[in-house]
Structures are given as C-alpha cells and as structure tokens.
Amino acid sequence: MEIAKSSKKKTQWKRASLPYFYLLPAFLVMGVITFYPLIYQLIISFTNFESKDLLLGLKSPDLQFIGFKNYVDIFTAALPVENFNFFRVLEFNFWWALSNVMLHVPAGVLIATLLNTEGLWLKRIYRAIYILPVVVPPLVVATVWTNIFDERYGAMNQLLTSIGTYFGNTAPVYIRWFEDVKPPIPGFLPGAPLTLAYYAMMVANFWLGWPFMSVVATGALQSIPRDLYEAASIDGATGTQQFWGITVPLLRPAMIPAAVYGFTLSFNLFNFVFFMTGGGPARSTELLVTFAYNLVRNLRWYGVAAAFAVIIFVVALIVFLITNRITRATQNYQEA
Amino acid sequence: MNSAKVETKKNPIVRFLTMNTSGQTSGRSLPLWRQILLQIICIAILLSVMFPIMYIVTLSFSPKTTRPSTLELIPKEISFVAYKQVLDRPTGNPVTFIELLRNSVFLSVGVGLAALVIAVTAAYAFSRLKFKLREILMILVFIPLLMPAVGLSTPLYLLLNQIQIKQCAGNQIAIQPFTSCGGEAKGKLVFNLRDSLLGVGIAMTATALPFAVWNLKGYLDTIPKELEEAAAIDGADTNQTFWQIVIPLAAPQLAVTFFLGFIGHWQEFVTTWLFLSQPKDYTLAMTLYNMTGQYANSVPWNRFAAMAVIVALPVAIVYIGLQKQIVGGLTTGGVKG
Structure with a gap:
C-alpha cells in the first residue's frame, strides 16, 4: 500500500519535472553565455x-x-562625441525601418501581381532573375553598392552621366553620395535630416528587399481561388477593382508577418548600414546598433x-x- | 483541385518558376499593346535587378586592377586572373584562402549545429508540454533575441578572456582560472579562449540559440497533434513521442534552422572583428571588409569583386536550394499565422 502510494507520487513528480529536463540543456548554456552577460551588462x-x-x-x-x-x-x-543626439538616431532608426517596409511590401505585391498576369511572355525567365537579390548576403550587397555609389568610379554616377549625355549634357556627374551632409529635401523628416547617403542606402536596400516580399506575395497569390476573379469579372469588376477588392485583402494574412519580419530586420540591419556608410556622414545614417x-x-x-x-x-x-x-x-x- | 495540392508541395522556386505560365489554357490572351507595355515594365525591373550583379561580375572578370572610368556591365573579356590571385593570396597576411574558408565554415556550421542541438528539446517543451513556469521561461528565452550581438559583446569578451592556457617556467601548463603558474609568475600565453575560433563560436551561440528555439517552436506549433495523441493512446510516453514522432516530423525544419544559422553566421562580422586578433583566425567576411575598409585604396578592385562573388556563392546556393522552407519558416512557421 505504502509502496504503491510512493511510486505513484514518484511518477507524478517525474511527469511534472519532465518539461524542465527538456529545458535543461538550453537554459544551462544560456545561463552562462546569455543571462550572465545580460546581467553583467546591466551592472556595468x-x-x-x-x-x-x-x-x-x-x-x-x-x-x-x-x-x-x-x-x-x-x-x-x-557624450563627448561629435554629432550625436540619441533621439535623432532613434527617430532615424524607426524611419529607416518603416520607410523600407513601406516601399518593399507594395513593390513586392505589385511585381508579384504583374508576373501573375495571364498570358505574359517570358514569365519563367523574369521569375528566375527577380529572385537573385534575395540570395546574395547583405554584407556583399552593401560592399557592392558602396562601390556603385563611389563618387569618381561608381557605376551610379557613370549611369547618370550616360543618361545626361543622352539628353545633351556632356558634363560628368560627380555626386558625393556618402559625403554630402546637406539634405536634398530639407525638412522631409523633422528632427532627423535625411542626407544623400540615406537615399543611396534606400536604393540599395530596396534592391535587396522587394524580391523577398515578392516571393511571399507570389505564394499567397497562388492560394487565391481563380473562381473569385471570374465571378468578379462576370459582375463587371475592373482589374483595379479586383486588385483592391480581392487580391489585397486576401494577401494581407501572408504579408503582415512578412512586413513585421522586414521591419525588425531593417531596424537592426547592422551589416548593411555599417558596410555602406558606417553611420556617416556626420552620423546622419547611424542606427542604434551601429x-x-x-x-x-x-x-x-x-x-x-x-x-x-x-x-x-x-x-x-x-x-x-x-x-x-x-x-x-x-x-x-x-x-x- | 488535386493538381493544386501537388503543386503546393513543390519547392517554391520550382513553383515560382512554373506557376500560371500557361496563358493558353484559360482561353484568354493578353491584347498585344498590354503585352508590350508589361514587357517593357518587366524588362526595366530586370535591368535594375541585373545592374549591380553585372557590375560586380564584370569587374571580377577584369584583368585590370582599377575600376573602369565609364560604365561597363558586360565583361569585355573573361579573365580569371582576379579569382586566381584571391585564391592564391587573399590578403596581405600569410594566410591561405583555404584557411579563411575553413574558419568561416567552422564558425557558421559549428554555431548552426550547436544552437540546433541545444535548442530542439527546449522548443519541444515550449510547444507541447504543460508546466507551471512555461510563460515566464519562454519570455526569458526570447528576451535575448531583442539584444543585438554587439550588446552582449563586452561581458562575453571578459568572460572568455578569463580562460587562458599558459606555459609556465619549467614547462608546466596552467589553465586559468582553474590553475595558475603560482606566485607572481606570468607564464607564456599559449591559448586564449577569447582570441580563438572556439571562443567566438561560443559567443555567437549566445544569440543563435534563442533564435533556434523560437524558430523550431514556431514550426512545431504547426504540426498537428493527432499523431502524438495516437501514440499516447498506444502507450508511448513523452520521451518516446519526442524521439520517434516529433523529431522525424520536424526533420525538414531542423535542416532549415541549421541553414538559417549557417547563412546568418557566414557573414558574421561584429563578434569576429571584436574578438579575433590573429590573421590566421580571420574569416572570409572579415577579409572582404578589410578590402573595402581602411586599406581600400591599395586593393585591386577586380580582386575585391572576385572575393565578393566568392563570399556570396555558398549562401546563394543554400538559399536557392531551400527557398520554400526558408521563406515559409520565417513568415508562417516562425510567427504563428
């Protein structure tokens, strides 16, 4: 009687403690290399x-x-640091993440929809090539784009020069993308002036960001039943009406987690920002992490x-x- | 209906490439003027996507070490001089390409694997088991996700720096902080955990581990419980269920979590750059930074371009191979949809 009771107790205890055994390895390791440093950091x-x-x-x-x-x-x-203002950096950091997502998601959805057009030629080729930016590591993307925005030898100024020549302007373009501290659009973001470097970074990160959103949107577009569009066009809805009435609402469940992911990713995009501008010029593109x-x-x-x-x-x-x-x-x- | 089901199982890159391509079957065709308009837009996007890629690839195939003064997006000649030079002698330091590659692989594969193995049981407990402290412990695990790697670097530096192996006078070996050379004798430093790939790997695991738990838990949440319930009715206990049902079911996501760790740490820069001081421990990502950083003016640009292509390739290959799982795992599996 006694033995049965105690063994029952034992199995109960075993069952109750089992989850903690499953957690043990992770918490042992994290205790030393994560929690201890976090507390240490707080103390110092x-x-x-x-x-x-x-x-x-x-x-x-x-x-x-x-x-x-x-x-x-x-x-x-x-702090005896030049050009540092915490709230400006914070504001810029939020704006940076937000403005990226606000561009990447709509562009991704639009391009996915474009490639979803029935009867479009060469779809396969476009899809294969549009995926390329997703697979290049941000570290490499940043180093390559820094080079592209180089003042003298960068491909961007060379491209602008060739466009200028086409329109009869023979003077070579020398835009100092990463040095110019004067904001091209004054007062665009009150409190945190956006320098040319910001726009250069936006261009590069746009190149990097929209294809991922496009892949997510393509997957979601596929799951929308074709009948919905057919029914809508029988009822006389135009393409634009179908886009806003069917495509956008049905894409939302897939795009919101993707947008949240994109936001957090951009918010802490150390590798990219550090390698492109290092936070400069005059800390105008500094993120909290950099x-x-x-x-x-x-x-x-x-x-x-x-x-x-x-x-x-x-x-x-x-x-x-x-x-x-x-x-x-x-x-x-x-x-x- | 059936075919649609089959289609969703395919790799999304395959899906992405093959979906909806047959305009003919629906019987509707695009008016020519719209076709041309859309083609123009598609080609414009195509050019913008290819622009940086062609620029760097062209540069990497150039035999000249300087950057061209006018725009070149198509290689005039294919020369492997830059690739050969990078493979022969990647930096000014006496370190071979193979060593750099080995360091990068060791760190990214090691951290990916370590985080996975340690995380998997915790992820299971959080997803399936009921226990009192579940909510609190889960928050504790996810808290470090909010701290960027650089935020933990100082304490980890100090912690790892304490573990050193020294050679004392008289060929004794002292392992600090457990044994020391005795007295005031300093001894010769043989090994410093902080300044080693192993130490950096440990430091990188600090942020990789919470991510692995989070990612795996998100996936386990999406596996239907019916199989496990059936196993429980048949008398399987929690351990048996975990090893024989959950692990095989989660195998694809285990692979994805590992590869996400690999991709993320392949380009790791912060910890390696802060901790490592010896060129023999440098990684490919650090080398690429060295080429663009303070020594940029002396670096031949075709070699820089070749190095960029080389650093990008492994990640690109992994990503293309696991496209579906990675995109799915990050958006629908990771965060509960």
Missing part, C-alpha cells in the same frame, strides 16, 4: 567601465559606480556602451510588444 551600465578595467572586470580598483550618469549622458547628448558598435570598438567606453545596450534592449522590447500584438508570435498550439 552604472559604472565608468573603460579599457583599463578590462583586465580585472568588476574587481578593478578604478571602477566606480556613477549611478545613472551614463544614461543621462546618452539622453542629453552630453552606434553601439562604435562605442565598443572605437571609443571603448564600455560603461556607456552597456547603458546604450540596455536602452536598445528597451526600445527593441517596445517594438517587439507592438509587433507581437500584430502577429501573436508566442501563442502556443493549444491556444490557437
């Missing part, structure tokens, strides 16, 4: 941690706790960098909570 964000403290870490005798000074310095632009990299790699203010990382974390958390409401990423199978 309240200190004046610098290169000289790297050897001894928190045991360093020079290390002082300075309260919220790092945070205050970041928010009030009191500035964080600068703080660690070039300025070596580890305390400030830690505070900055904590701030990025909070910003990302807010972005996550908003986008999560849209896609409900953490919902599990039972709740669905």
